[in-house]
Amino acid sequence: MHKGLAGVANLNMELQKELIHKGMKLSGEAKTLRTGDKVMQIRNNYDKDVYNGDIGTVMKIDRELQEMKIDYDGRVCYVRICGP
Numbered sequence: 001m002h003k004g005l006a007g008v009a010n011l012n013m014e015l016q017k018e019l020i021h022k023g024m025k026l027s028g029e030a031k032t033l034r035t036g037d038k039v040m041q042i043r044n045n046y047d048k049d050v051y052n053g054d055i056g057t058v059m060k061i062d063r064e065l066q067e068m069k070i071d072y073d074g075r076v077c078y079v080r081i082c083g084p
Helices: 008-018
Strands: 025-028 031-034 038-040 055-062 067-072 075-080
Touching: 031 055
Parallel strands: none
Antiparallel strands: 025 031, 038 055, 055 067, 067 075
8 A cells, every 4th residue: 555644655754754864865756865765676677786675775865966876785776866
């Protein structure tokens, strides 16, 4: 369940508010990510060697490029964030 008060989107937002840490942030498509946040890959990307279910950590955010550096257990990849 993704929508509503008990949905994944709202629960993630509320947990992030409670567990917030200082760090550079990047917002886009109704999401805010900060350095140190955990992320999960939800689609296989064979070119970047990351797969559905892989857990990574946001290491660096480049606001100018709207890009994040994510470490997936030693496999580092760069992800572009598309905003409005």
